[in-house]
Amino acid sequence: MTIMLERAMPATLPRLLAGGRRLAEHRSTYGAMPLARYAGEAGRQRLIDEVLGAGLRGRGGAGFPTGRKLATVAGGDKRPVVIANGCESEPASRKDRMLLTAAPHLVLDGAVLAAHAVGADRVMLCVERGSSLADRLERELTQRRDDPVKWRLVRVPRRYVASEESALVHYINSGDARPTAVPPRPFERGVGGRPTLVDNVETLAHIALIAAYGAYWFRELGTESDPGSTLVTISGAVAQPNVYEIAPGMRLGEVLDAAGGATEPLSAVLVGGYFGTWVSLPDGWSLPLSHDRSGPGGTTLGAGAIVALPAGACGLAETARVARYLAEESAAQCGPCQFGLPAIANDLAAVAFARCDPATRQRLTRRIGMVTGRGACRHPDGATRLVNSALTTFAADLETHMDGWTCTGVSRDPILPLPDKRHRDKGWK
Amino acid sequence: MSDEPGLRLQVDPIACVAHASCRELLPERITLDEWGYPIISTDPLPPDLVSHARRAVAACPTLALRVDGKLARQR
Ligand code: SF4
Numbered sequence: 001m002t003i004m005l006e007r008a009m010p011a012t013l014p015r016l017l018a019g020g021r022r023l024a025e026h027r028s029t030y031g032a033m034p035l036a037r038y039a040g041e042a043g044r045q046r047l048i049d050e051v052l053g054a055g056l057r058g059r060g061g062a063g064f065p066t067g068r069k070l071a072t073v074a075g076g077d078k079r080p081v082v083i084a085n086g087c088e089s090e091p092a093s094r095k096d097r098m099l100l101t102a103a104p105h106l107v108l109d110g111a112v113l114a115a116h117a118v119g120a121d122r123v124m125l126c127v128e129r130g131s132s133l134a135d136r137l138e139r140e141l142t143q144r145r146d147d148p149v150k151w152r153l154v155r156v157p158r159r160y161v162a163s164e165e166s167a168l169v170h171y172i173n174s175g176d177a178r179p180t181a182v183p184p185r186p187f188e189r190g191v192g193g194r195p196t197l198v199d200n201v202e203t204l205a206h207i208a209l210i211a212a213y214g215a216y217w218f219r220e221l222g223t224e225s226d227p228g229s230t231l232v233t234i235s236g237a238v239a240q241p242n243v244y245e246i247a248p249g250m251r252l253g254e255v256l257d258a259a260g261g262a263t264e265p266l267s268a269v270l271v272g273g274y275f276g277t278w279v280s281l282p283d284g285w286s287l288p289l290s291h292d293r294s295g296p297g298g299t300t301l302g303a304g305a306i307v308a309l310p311a312g313a314c315g316l317a318e319t320a321r322v323a324r325y326l327a328e329e330s331a332a333q334c335g336p337c338q339f340g341l342p343a344i345a346n347d348l349a350a351v352a353f354a355r356c357d358p359a360t361r362q363r364l365t366r367r368i369g370m371v372t373g374r375g376a377c378r379h380p381d382g383a384t385r386l387v388n389s390a391l392t393t394f395a396a397d398l399e400t401h402m403d404g405w406t407c408t409g410v411s412r413d414p415i416l417p418l419p420d421k422r423h424r425d426k427g428w429k
Numbered sequence: 430m431s432d433e434p435g436l437r438l439q440v441d442p443i444a445c446v447a448h449a450s451c452r453e454l455l456p457e458r459i460t461l462d463e464w465g466y467p468i469i470s471t472d473p474l475p476p477d478l479v480s481h482a483r484r485a486v487a488a489c490p491t492l493a494l495r496v497d498g499k500l501a502r503q504r
Pocket residue numbers: 161178179180329330331332333334335337338374375376377378379380442
């Protein structure tokens with residue numbers, strides 16, 4: 001069956017950022033929300049099939065196929081709930097805030113369509129609390145009284161792991177934003193014991209576009225295993241740090257060029273944010289970027305944060321600061337995470353800022369192996385992935401530190417951004 | 430992973446308080462890390478260890494330890 005499109009949408013970029021901020025502008029770019037096209041039980045299934053066919057992967061970090069998640073939640077035995085996850089706790093990422101500012105109604109349309117697909121009638125839009133974004137979204141929601149869902153804006157504590165899906169569900173259910181042990185996963189038993197679809201806000205915006213323009217259109221950009229377009233936040237030593245909409249499969253060098261190119265010689269690039277991996281240059285210039293973890297070195301776009309490291313900075317010192325931050329952000333519920341991450345941060349700081357003695361180096365490697373896979377959530381795994389990749393990528397620097405020389409880079413101003421301590425919530429309520 | 434038959438030991442890392450009685454009852458499958466938390470092999474349990482494993486599960490004061498047909502965090 002052929003679906004007649006109300007409006008043609010070019011296959012080129014930008015897609016997500018083509019519309020406007022106000023509801024009227026948004027509608028004039030993308031047309032009405034295509035709910036009627038997916039009416040009834042058969043229509044809901046058709047919408048899920050369309051997303052499956054599009055091959056959309058989640059844009060929150062894990063890159064899980066979105067259609068499969070929709071199908072699972074839709075198949076539950078109770079009426080499901082949808083969580084639109086706009087808590088961008090990743091310090092090097094701004095894309096979700098940017099999208100919710102520049103194109104809020106695309107996200108909200110996507111959430112309504114996702115709710116329709118899974119049979120939910122409630123959507124909870126989660127954002128970090130204490131930002132002007134929350135107030136603005138509250139106002140946008142008042143424009144959408146005709147939506148067939150009940151909206152709720154949830155202001156979540158500013159903590160790194162509070163945006164993890166079990167943490168969001170826990171916060172909504174009990175006011176405590178720490179992750180919970182799994183199983184059950186939110187798609188089995190989430191908000192109020194109901195199957196809960198937790199999708200990143202960019203993922204939802206793509207669902208809105210797929211519903212309007214179809215899987216074939218979506219696949220005109222990107223790669224076979226990671227189709228479509230995606231938002232990336234590029235920062236560090238580039239001329240125009242900003243959020244960009246790119247097509248997966250683009251090479252790292254091209255993506256940096258899109259941000260105006262490097263402002264000084266680079267030694268490495270952090271890809272995927274603080275649960276991501278370092279890619280050393282110049283070898284990494286031609287690395288194709290995607291959300292598919294099967295790529296070289298396990299590098300994925302994750303939540304889309306890309307940070308260019310100048311050759312004059314110290315990758316070990318940069319990583320040590322982030323490791324300390326990640327240790328402080330542990331929810332301190334699981335022993336290996338609560339005790340292991342600070343121990344790893346201490347070892348890495350000793351290696352980076354002082355003389356790297358072989359015993360500390362060995363202990364660090366052993367501790368990395370020891371905490372990986374042993375938390376209730378993936379916080380320790382993400383942190384150790386980053387530290388591990390720093391040890392590999394900056395192996396030559398490690399040798400220098402080993403000889404008793406720390407590099408001059410350790411005294412440079414930090415490149416990897418960290419939230420100001422004053423703006424971090426201490427508690428979890 | 431979960432398609433493989435067999436029972437597996439599993440620990441809820443949030444409930445576990447490093448009491449370590451499990452390690453005494455099942456040293457074949459449980460070691461302790463440097464902070465006293467159990468490192469548990471999640472390979473399927475051989476039949477001769479199942480009853481020992483069940484005893485360790487029963488002895489855990491916080492009900493953190495389970496014997497289960499499924500593994501956590503699969504997806
Ligand atoms: S692994 Fe760490 S962050 Fe995750 S629930 Fe356990 S203690 Fe909290």
